[in-house]
Amino acid sequence: GEDVEQSLFLSVREGDSSVINCTYTDSSSTYLYWYKQEPGAGLQLLTYIFSNMDMKQDQRLTVLLNKKDKHLSLRIADTQTGDSAIYFCAEPHGSSNTGKLIFGQGTTLQVKP
């Protein structure tokens, strides 16, 4: 079945780069997503990548996709204290693109000043 796995915790110093990793199982996924959840808030779509891409860059965010290994990563350059949050990797639930998602466990990013 479909499954998404993430490491649970990452701690970095302000100004350093953060790399959050994710593995997924459904090779037919057409999109893969990164969502951010700040304390007490809902989910915000940070970025996404189409399955036919290897890399996507969006300002401080870089997403790398290794389809062979079913591995997705999110790199945050120059990490700031405002980046402290839980980051969820997600893939579509099933084969249709309807917005129904399967989420990883979430990686808590702690940014120390």
Place this chain on the structure above:
Amino acid sequence: SAVISQKPSRDICQRGTSLTIQCQVDSQVTMMFWYRQQPGQSLTLIATANQGSEATYESGFVIDKFPISRPNLTFSTLTVSNMSPEDSSIYLCSAGRTGGFEAFFGQGTRLTVV
């Protein structure tokens, strides 16, 4: 994009009672979903809210416990029935469009059952 509003944002309820959570989208969407996020856990899909018909529930979730309504393309409700402390979670509404790739989320309802 779509903006999703959920009400209430939080509530503390007595065990054995029921709570209805409302989800309003600012534009017509094809798909609406309800997720549960238990403390310290990831999001688990409860059901797909189907407009004009019964919701489609995921394994482990049943209509008697989580009745869902969706009277039109912009509104849905989730009821958590006969609550117990184990139902204490954040409940999130999500919406998407068929053929679209983005899922939009409400801010969630933080439920505490005492």
